[in-house]
Amino acid sequence: MVTPRPPCPTVGTLVYGRFGPNSMLYPYRRGEVVPNTYCERVFTDCKLQSCFVQSPGYPRNLHCKYYLNTRMPFIKLYIENEEFNVDGQRCENPMMCPMKPLSTNCDCDYIRVYDGKNKDAPLIGTFCGMGRFPHSIIGSGQDVMVEFISSPAGPFLNTGFHFNVGNWPGHVETSGSRNGTCDWVFSSDTVDRGQESTFLSLAHWYPPGTSCSYLIRGRPDEVVRMYFPSFRVRPIEAPIRPYDGDCGETLIIYDADREDDARIMKMFCDTFSRPLEKHDFISTGSAMFVKFESRTGSYDGSSLYYWAQYDFFNNTHYGKPVEDTVCDEVFESFVRPEGKFGSPLNTLLYKTEENVVCRYHFKAPRYQYRRILLTINSTNFKENEDPLQ
Structure with a gap:
């Protein structure tokens, strides 16, 4: 029998407004506040240790949005030396209250991460609980939006989150x-x-x-x-x-x-x-x-x-390739009574320590032809001064 999760609490206590750990030490790294909002912020051209995405303490009934941007793909959201705690405990007594491990099964307080500039972008994931974030999140482009939602009431044991923003150096231009x-x-x-x-x-x-x-x-x-x-x-x-x-x-x-x-x-x-x-x-x-x-x-x-x-x-062939050989070819008169042949144009054949031997077979019926005429137009052998040897 599965025990249902308790509903989100409907009563709360004192509200504390606090922006992450030691926020006064880096007031210019927490983005620009969107006018006429409480906790929406814009982060532009983020680089290593220049953008800190922090929850506003843990007030209730919040809906915060963080718009993140880097100059180069792929934008990376990660936690370093801090713990994530969003809806990690749902009662007031820290000694008796069980801890909820990091999860994507969230119904009260949570964050959502979108792979783009707004909620129309693909949803990467929804996260809640507490503990060390086991991974970074890497977007497919230069923008990610983080949404933080807290329920109307609940305990104040949770501390929120503190993300760093950078980019992953894995982008190359592809000609396709x-x-x-x-x-x-x-x-x-x-x-x-x-x-x-x-x-x-x-x-x-x-x-x-x-x-x-x-x-x-x-x-x-x-x-x-x-x-x-x-x-x-x-x-x-x-x-x-x-x-x-x-x-x-x-x-x-x-x-x-x-x-x-x-x-x-x-x-x-x-x-x-x-x-x-x-x-x-x-x-x-x-x-x-x-x-x-x-x-x-x-x-x-x-x-x-x-x-x-x-x-x-x-990999042009002048004649018919012979199976199970490197470069042998057969020329048959009923296919073409005259033509040309030459050394292989595929230079991959020569990238070996072994000698490359190509054999050319010319075939014609005796009742139709008495001889085969070969004309050598040009040769170029790098290690032999006499082209006829």
């Missing part, structure tokens, strides 16, 4: 087109051959069930290479929805332009995968598909931190 929050398409049309481009893991909050995709698409005669200059795997430290099983978050690389279980190149999981840095993943076709999924969601970014770089290589 985005659909929704995190579905990206990267094309070789926007990346010069021989140049690399980058994408990163989610550095901000996201809800449970989040799915992000990265489609890297080259021209028909190209292949895709992707590697991770930096990759870290850590436990899921700030889940929005707890999950006890394996693989609460995954990253899967496909040798295809969509999800295809038969063409998985690699799967990473938060519970058992080792990070893999500076390993080349090379597609066999002109596209590669990468998908990130999270069962838990997160308040402060992905447990799979990856910095991925990708580029495109000319």
Whole structure:
């Protein structure tokens, strides 16, 4: 049998007006008061230790709003060396009153955090209780709004909150087109051959069930290479929805332009995968598909931190490639009676310590052709002065 929670109290005692700990030491760090309001404040261009978001002591029947802004994404809200206490105790005797741990199940006093400038923005979470905030909250942009609501009456054992504001240095410009929050398409049309481009893991909050995709698409005669200059795997430290099983978050690389279980190149999981840095993943076709999924969601970014770089290589074949070889080709007269051939244009083939050997086979029926004529137009062998040897 579940015991129902007691209703919010309807009587109160003396009201104390107090702005957080030692507020007189930093009067200019608590934002600008919105005219004709009691506790609405605006914080602009917040930097490290320059913006302190504090509850006004603990008066009753309050509705406060704090509008937070940083110059750069991703705005970060966090508690440092203080405890959070909003509706942590609901009676007057501090010795006998049970403590309510930090929770998102709130019905009397609470704060709400929105990922944007106002209540029309996505709701990141609702919080109440007492204890150390177990995580920071990182917004997806430069603005966050915090809303503090206290019930009309109640005890005065609670002390409120004191947040710091900064930003998380995880923003890079990405040369691609985005659909929704995190579905990206990267094309070789926007990346010069021989140049690399980058994408990163989610550095901000996201809800449970989040799915992000990265489609890297080259021209028909190209292949895709992707590697991770930096990759870290850590436990899921700030889940929005707890999950006890394996693989609460995954990253899967496909040798295809969509999800295809038969063409998985690699799967990473938060519970058992080792990070893999500076390993080349090379597609066999002109596209590669990468998908990130999270069962838990997160308040402060992905447990799979990856910095991925990708580029495109000319994989033109003059003849028909021979399976299970590096660069062998077959030229058959019934396909094309004349044409050209040359050394591989894909420079990835030469990034190996082993010798690269390419064989070219020319085939024609004896009853139709008596000889095959080859004309060598140009050669350039770096380590051999005699081009005919």
